[in-house]
Amino acid sequence: MTSALMDLSASARGGDAAPVVLAAAATGLVDFIGAQGGDVDSIFGNSGIAPDMAGAPTLKVKLASYCRLFEEAARQIGGDRREAGNFGLWFGQQFQPRDLGMWGYAAISAPNLGVALDNLVRLFHYHQESSGMRMVRGHDGMMRLEYQIYASEIVERRQDAELSLGMFANVIRECCGPRWAPLEVHFEHPRPALWKEHEAAFDAPVYFSQPTNALVFRPELLERGMPGSDLQLMTMMRTCLESLGSHRSGDEGLVERVKTAIRVSLPNGYPALERIAQDLRLSPGSIQRELAAAGLTYKDAVETTRQSLARMYLDQHQLPLTEIALLLGYSELSAFTRAFTRWTGVSPRAYRKQAH
Template structure:
């Protein structure tokens, strides 16, 4: 292992840790929102983001706020495919350090490997991996933050970013073998097929690009620069590696969200996922001022509100996603949370 080439004190922009996502991920977002007819003050204000942060690509944005600003931009501009269009024009250079990790690599295959390896420093609470499937590489991506429910726009943006890294070398006509998204098929799904020039599937377990190996193995990167690669890899590590691991509550929220579609969560199953004993989990939750049942209820409430705002699922479709075996049980819980039935809430939100 070589010693770090940049020290944390060598530049003001490198002080502090990335505890969400580097603001380079939102490069040009303000002008893109304006181009789509959006009101920057309303959209950034609703998402709790200071536009000044976007001027400094190595500053950190909270990941929930970042995902929220994309969803809010889609809603307020009326552009349902906002993330897809933003990603379509997002070039690797605009990603800052992460983009140059790919661009400075020796080959396109190595660029994908380096990109996936560096991504956790660029963005936390996220699955990112390059899986060897024989004839193809499967580039997988999924936000795994317990507080984030709506993440469609971010997923489509990220798949567009990854595609553009490949097209930077292979040309604008290059197409993956297949593109997968975890969210439901949107109304304007034909645009996804046109943007990627490939088969696009929805309701999958993970967002992914299927990349033929023959397209990337041995393909030289035109901007290969080994010294600059070392510099940017060290810099991005310094920004991200010292970030503390998610606390127990956040880990529990993420695990509960993953368990709900499979039925009523159990304390024993949650403890196994978190690799702690049941009594230790209960004690730690109690010390945090909550309990297992409260945590499950809070997760259901947050997830229900997120899905209801998206207007994509019927009430009967939503209930099992929250672990309810009967729609009536979900309706009773929703009335307890918000004082109205799900149908009343949805009707009022449309007016």
């Protein structure tokens, strides 16, 4: 049994709606199939996906069709009559985090690897539905980044598991260098015929028929800084991804638009009303009237946004308090500490200890 370090990120659609995944996860697939000598039209046609859909950053495709796409490619490329090849394994190894679109950028722009992986976990349900991802610490003290599809109707999922762990490994390599290797790799599917390729690809022992898919690595890596750290970009990507996943009717109220604009602007300091009005192409007076109708002042909107973000950031234990202060638009940690104590009655440090 393992103890949870990060919250489980999962999503299951209600009713009969089929789970989906952002098409960004197939970025570069058409060219990769072509380079392997595969028939692009046949593979995509048999999977029910148009080739021009692959890689679209905001387009969603059915998760079952996405998994079928890679299974079909594995059958046609490098496989034989008995068993499919390792197409997903090698596609994942060359897949770069930036190709994951907003989800990938939210990770590589984080201040350190711990926050990068936490962003992957927390934002995963916006990227892919009916699936779970989490980071846990085992009894041996090692970290496990776990991934699994929950949709029982998707039976063929081996290629997806192998490409997904390859993608996640490359997020860690973005921080630790291209020669980084996990301590172990676990897959839930049985050992395939060409299993030695898996150990060569990950440069690590690989175990099959496991309870879930996972990368195992040392916990001290979580403290390492990300070379592409950009707090403003991280905030923007998180906000955009959450906005994309939250749309229901295609319309949102002005109050939520104002709060979203505030959230994006906070890493640059306190967001002046005039600046937010300019970003939204509205007058300051119209924003104030709309907020007043909702029983809020502009200062209230900033404060409530800061409060909700503060609690979320404090739950990310790898994110230093000084970084949280900057993300919330405070120039000094002391200013954030005073504000948080006023909101909750406890300091940020005490709140984090209580939550942990």
